Amino acid sequence: MAGIVGYGAHLPRHRIKVEEIAKVWGADAPSYKKGLMLREKSVPPPDMDTITLSVEASKRALARAEMVDPADIGAIYIGSESHPYAVKPSGTVVAEAIGATPHIHCADFEFACKAGSEAMYVALSHVEAKQMKYALAIAADTSQGAPSDALEFSAAAGAGAFIMGTDNLIAECLDTHSYMTDTPDFWRREHQFYPQHGGRFTGEEAYFAHTLGASKALLGKAGMKAKDFAYATFHQPNGKFPQKVAFMLGFTQEQIDPGWLAPTLGNTYSGASPIGLTATLDVAKPGDLIFMCSYGSGAGSDAFIWKVTDRINEVRDKAVHTRKLLSENVIYVDYGTYAKYRRKIRKND
Amino acid sequence: MTMFSSRNWREYQHRYRLEASKFKKSGKTYFPKRTVDPETGDTEQEIVKLPDEGKIVTYTVIRVAPSKFADMAPYALAIAELTDGTRLMAQVTDCDVEQVKIGMDVRVEFRRIQDEGHHGVLSYGYKFVPKWF
Missing domain, CATH: 3.40.47.10 (Thiolase/Chalcone synthase)
Known part of the structure; x- marks a missing residue:
């Protein structure tokens, strides 16, 4: 039987409210909030991207899977539509950062918003087929919405990581x-x-x-x-x-x-x-x-x-809970800061 | 100020994984790694991973930053004493410079450090963030 051995999440601390975006584009904030059922969204600062979110989420997954030696992770798959490089895998950086190199299979997955669950599906299949002891699947994005587009009110950032295996399942x-x-x-x-x-x-x-x-x-x-x-x-x-x-x-x-x-x-x-x-x-x-x-x-x-x-009761508190990351100690930014952070402002090189 | 990708690659062990040398005779830990313990001349060592929490022992605020970091200014560069006593210098991020204090609890987090322009390699490494959980 295959399943999850450890899991973790990471979110930026920064948030922008729907009102702040609506103000800039002359949009009606109450109707957006009602229509989308969404009040605010996460904003990644300039030193955070899909790779850094993935590393932190993976460390938390490892904290909840103490028996897993990173060297025993046979594959790392990151599903995202915002890989920092067009050509060069995100997974190599994450594997290097958690100490899982060099005997490991790695691929970046893409399929709009289901790239992460694809990574989970393939990781599960590998361990189920006994091709490897553990496989790490990561779902991460720092998505972009075009200025004033409806997507700009919702496009956010975050990561979830799952170590798949066949023993010590949670x-x-x-x-x-x-x-x-x-x-x-x-x-x-x-x-x-x-x-x-x-x-x-x-x-x-x-x-x-x-x-x-x-x-x-x-x-x-x-x-x-x-x-x-x-x-x-x-x-x-x-x-x-x-x-x-x-x-x-x-x-x-x-x-x-x-x-x-x-x-x-x-x-x-x-x-x-x-x-x-x-x-x-x-x-x-x-x-x-x-x-x-x-x-x-x-x-x-x-x-x-x-x-x-x-085993869920043993590992739950070995890393920060996702709701805590979502709701505590958030930093609200204005549209100018958000535009700078998301590189929406054209500058000279 | 560009961090050449080859140099960065050689330093992954430190920048990505906080690997340090712990010498057998003195029991002292050095970061980055050293071949010889400068106090005892000992070469017998084990590679240890530094803890990811500590306290700021001193800091300075950068207001006129090198070009690669100009967008981050103002920011604090701090030396923190980690829980094993090792001291480490890094940028403090997710934090207004007015909030940075000596004695502040910090956590080490993996962040993007700089890039070689829009076309070049991205450099990753460690920064401090305020510890709040």
Whole structure:
């Protein structure tokens, strides 16, 4: 049986409120806050990127997996749409920083917002097939939204890391299902700084069709219903979509609450449902079932069923909880600082 | 002020993993690593990883920064004594310079240090952040 041996998250401390962005572009903040169900989002400072977020999240995953020698990690996969380099892997830096080089397989994954769950899926498959003892999957992004675009109100940063293995599990993976079609709802062409999206087309035909497709197929395959689960976490492009899709599948607000981070975190893209899973594991009890479904534009969803083991109680407090990172000691920035941090201001080289 | 990528590569053991030399005879830890203990002449050592928490023992504020760090100014450069007694110098980040104090608890975090322009290699390493959990 394969599953999670250790998990960790990392978030920037900086936040920007919806009102601060709306003020600059003449947008109506209350209608954005209501429409997106989102009040503020995380902002990475200039010395933080997908690689640094991944390193810190991985260190926390290792802290919760004391038996894991980094040298025994056979693969490292980072799913992101904001790898700092176009050509040069992010994973090599992370592997070097945690001491997992040189006998290790490494690849960076891309698939809009589901690159992180892809990394988790492949890492799980490796350990399940006994090709290696442990595999590290990381979901991280420092996503960009074009100035004044609706995405600018939500595009945020964060990382979740998971060490997969077959012993000392804290959550066993009972089953998975992936659902994918060619749906052009959101994209970024090469050399373009900001992504483009299909507006309302990103909803029903894209997010909902794929999230429901993967979720219903997995629930059917497992012979389970929403009420069988203690918790559920979905991709969170805003606060509204994951709540709506959860209700459509029969989940309740109480089931999604621990992992429903978007209202104050924003959309962490590849990180969204994986970071939601870290926050859910922070409160889960042994025996709990957790449903997880990612969504990535382009488009596809990966769904997982996790069963929490007794070991969760031993490791939960060995690293900082995700909700603590989300809600305590935050630093609010104005739009000018945010624009500088996100390199939106054109300067001379 | 550019950090050449080859030099940076040679220093990963220090910059990425905080590896230090702990000498057998004196029990002293040196960072960055040394081949010989300057006090005893001892060459027998083990590689240890420095702890990632400490306290600021002194600092200075940089207001007119070198070009590679101009966007970060003003910022504090601090020497912190880590929990094993080793002292380390690094930039203090996620913190207004007015908040930096001698005795402040800090945590070592992996951050981007500088880049070789828009086209060059990115350099990563350690910085201090205020310890709040």
